[in-house]
Amino acid sequence: MSPHSGLCLRGFGAGYHKRQIINNLNIAHLPRGKVTILLGPNGSGKSTLLRAMAGLNNAQGELLLAGENLLAQPFARRAEQVVYLPQSLPAGVHLHVLESIIVAQRASGGLHSAEQQAQVMDLLRQLGIEHLALHFLDQLSGGQKQLVGLAQSLIRQPSLLLLDEPLSALDLNYQFHVMDLVKRETQRRNIVTVVVVHDINIALRHGDHVLILKNGELVADGLPGDVITPQTLAQVYGVRGRVEPCSQGMKQVIIDGLT
């Protein structure tokens, strides 16, 4: 596949009014149809990077999607292509789940109502939360809200999907379910997806590609099995870890302690 069809960052910078967090970041190619996992310690700049890509923080340099620089586009045009799911949904929204997803769908130029509703219900079914369709958002649990946020993001049909810790409030079953769905939809829609997680084993198991940030700098960019090594675990997180095959042959990380 041509590298021009995916996402490429050149001399990318991001930060806040008085504080630059990321300087001159270069990422050669994040492929379409693949899930890239973004790892890094607390405060390393993961959310800042995702928010800047979505146009929600200051950004400089080039953010090329299929060769087109998103930073040069008006915000409304970029918002059609890029969806960012924050770590938590805004509080105090008194809509029911179905309405909130239809609002997101309309914001990106949706369909007519019967078709709209069928598409939303199908997505809720795939996420295993169709029973929550008529519940109010402000009466859901943390994990249920997170699943609704994911439905709001997926319904908008972005070309670049940025998910900031979408698993943090989910139980083990939903973590697997969500990563499977995100992977399936990323492939089916042939989009670029970047997911922030803290669980190294999720990255190993579900990532097609891994980026690791530390202090706003890229310290690894490659296949999960190539970049998640005892050396990077020590360098990035200050832990002693082993990467071992489990009984089914899949790689897993075991942490023995601090370095």
Ligand SMILES: Nc1ncnc2c1ncn2[C@@H]1O[C@H](COP(=O)(O)OP(=O)(O)OP(=O)(O)O)[C@@H](O)[C@H]1O
């Ligand atoms: N609104 C803000 N204004 C100024 N600095 C900020 C702001 N938000 C975050 N920062 C700073 O930017 C740096 C990177 O924060 P960021 O939230 O991007 O990290 P992260 O890698 O997503 O962390 P975590 O894993 O803890 O969510 C931190 O030092 C943080 O203090």
